[in-house]
Amino acid sequence: MDLITIRRELHMIPEIGFQEFKTQQYLLEKIRSLPQDRLEIAQWKTGVAVKVIGQNATKLIAWRTDIDGLPIAENTGLPYSSAHEGFMHACGHDIHMANALGLLDRLIKNPIQQDVLIIFQPAEERPGGALPFREWLKTERPDLWPDEIYAMHIAPDLPVGTVATKPGLLFANTSELFIDLHGKGGHAAFPHLTEDMAVAGASLLMQLQTIVSRNINPMDSAVLTVGKFTAGTVQNVIAEHARLEGTIRTLNNESMLKMKQRIEAICKAVETGANCRVSIDYGASYREVENDAELAEMFLDFAEETDGITAVRADAAMTGEDFGYFTEQISGMMFWAGVASEFGLHHAKLDPDEKILEFMPDFIHRFFSEV
């Protein structure tokens, strides 16, 4: 399998959550082009699950990759840039998928003792495919319910060949945040006859920034980011609508609830103060990724003993990952894998080093041979 070509072909067809129709077809074609005698293929929505029968299995190990892209206009200038205008694999899911296909190929050519389930999961970025995928496995395909589950995420800030993880909490508890403000707009020259949602929205945005600094225990950690703020329509019309779109991230559910209580209280105050209607939608929420301590230590030990791999103990990060819904019910672990890109995750110039595909599938294959 030429994983670089596969990665580039997938890179050209990024699709957002639950719209991964071409991606699914592409994956199925590649999977069906492999020898089928050890394989069982199942489809769930735009995702795929492939079981590779082991030699003498005592358990089922799962490897999960995400498959969706982001609504980001690519600006890498690469010859294999996204052919879907306004969309990009800016979080490395193209690398994740190519790596998973490489692992599948190796498991077929060189079977290990255990059965392995490769999960190609849609909608990691939003609205979250892991929870419904997990529930589908549990209720519809209990024969595919894994005993252990593993995943990796590319890390632009780490050199190629470095893997990083830790026991326990790795990724944050996250919730999206969408706030709409509606009030009376009007002519730019007559502000006294309006309520001006641009001003109300800007004030709300600033007040939200006090939550982390004033309401969260300084020994705890939290993030509230408003990534998009829109208001109004024209330069000389006072806005009747403003919208804030963001994300909240905490280390645990208790702080998440506290953040939400404060957001609601501040929104109520803005409603009264600016004489407008404010509505809040929390969108998709992801449970934190909690690595099984024993599996994470075992992985780090294995990585340390592998030539060409540098193992690093990672810090927990405020990134979100719906893989946390798998680790909530299945012993598992996730790790970062270096791809040395000058530009980071979710950046229009993200350019992961494809050299990772030269060794990562073999590395995971060897690790799976030992677990």
Ligand SMILES: CC(=O)N[C@@H](CCC[C@H](N)C(=O)O)C(=O)O
């Ligand atoms: C690894 C990574 O970058 N994950 C995304 C997950 C999206 C979470 C969700 N859409 C949200 O914004 O809360 C991330 O942004 O961390």
